[in-house]
Amino acid sequence: MNVAGSQAQVDRVFHALGDPTRRAIVEQLSEAPRSVSGLAGPLRITLTAVAQHLQILEDAGLVRTEKTGRVRTCRMETAGLAVLEQWVGQRRTTLERRLDRLGDFLAEPDQ
Amino acid sequence: MNVAGSQAQVDRVFHALGDPTRRAIVEQLSEAPRSVSGLAGPLRITLTAVAQHLQILEDAGLVRTEKTGRVRTCRMETAGLAVLEQWVGQRRTTLERRLDRLGDFLAEPDQ
């Protein structure tokens, strides 16, 4: 995927997880798959609200859903988590590389 | 720290990184420390806006700032990243534990 595309993907993942209700949904689904109403119950919000959150989570690659009969089953998807891990990893390595160079500089005997 | 406290910390970190401008600031600072105006330039927003973002990033433990004379120098802070990594790690392990149990179940010779 190109830079712009993965950038947009990072945007979607962070935006999706920026909301505490959506994080709660992800936390639920990492424990077990659930139906839309199964998610709505503990969250104390309407089915409609949950469905709206699910759309955003699905676009971000954090959740996968499948409708069978009248029930939509929602499962965790690892792609979104991978995006998150990669972003954090990049920040960490950039930072460490810089601190290493600083270490080299301070270790210089002269100049 | 208690559960409620770390929960609030997770909230702050995800909220902070949910905004693309704040992620851009973190990306800048992982490369090198910068002043407030040094950050504002490339972002094409006012100093005031940057200062507001910095407050949020600092509360989330993603950035550390220090004012010397009239210049505020902003640096990366790893505590926020650690919170993020821990959250992702927990989701991954919960998920894997579940899939392992499912594997055991499917491997059952009977019942």
Place this chain on the structure above:
DNA sequence: CTAACACTGAAGTCGATGCTTCACTAATTC
């Protein structure tokens, strides 16, 4: 001493967004 600089604080604007209600469709159950 004055001018430019780097930033701060208060206050307001305006679009984004999380949630609701209401009306509806489709699948089950009795």
Place this chain on the structure above:
DNA sequence: GAATTAGTGAAGCATCGACTTCAGTGTTAG
């Protein structure tokens, strides 16, 4: 086949949040 169940779609509302302007404060340079 009537009633219940599970979810969808459109529309509206109210709050939040990112950004700006403007009016300052303290700091450094000429």
